[in-house]
Amino acid sequence: MxxxxxxxxxxxxDDVREAIAEVGVDGLTVSEVKGFGRQKGHTELxxxxxxxxxxxxxxxxxxxxSSENVDRIIEAISSAAYTGKIGDGKIFVYDLSNVVRIRTxxxxxxxx
Numbered sequence: 309m310x311x312x313x314x315x316x317x318x319x320x321x322d323d324v325r326e327a328i329a330e331v332g333v334d335g336l337t338v339s340e341v342k343g344f345g346r347q348k349g350h351t352e353l354x355x356x357x358x359x360x361x362x363x364x365x366x367x368x369x370x371x372x373x374s375s376e377n378v379d380r381i382i383e384a385i386s387s388a389a390y391t392g393k394i395g396d397g398k399i400f401v402y403d404l405s406n407v408v409r410i411r412t413x414x415x416x417x418x419x420x
Contacts, residue, residue, distance in 0.1 A: 309404040309416060310378050312371040315341065316389040316397040321367050327388035328371070331380045337370040346394050364395065372407060372420050 316324060342363035373381060382399055389397055409419035
């Protein structure tokens with residue numbers, strides 16, 4: 309079992325959600341996050357005053373899945389989130405040792 313964590317641009321969320329649904333993902337967790345990488349933030353103007361925005365808004369997706377589905381999900385996220393510009397995001401894959409569905413007590417693959 310694996311946990312796929314992806315950081316993407318917020319306006320790409322609907323495209324990514326549709327793409328992963330097509331490859332059979334039943335559920336995911338979405339969080340609004342802020343961060344920076346090579347983009348290093350930007351300068352904005354508010355009421356005539358310039359200020360630096362160091363952390364840019366991003367969306368973090370988390371998907372628990374079986375090991376067999378990882379490559380298809382990564383490909384779906386990568387193609388749907390791609391703009392070709394800096395800040396498209398990153399995908400991380402972690403091993404999951406245990407999963408428990410609280411309501412039923414199901415464990416591991418049955419809980420996903």
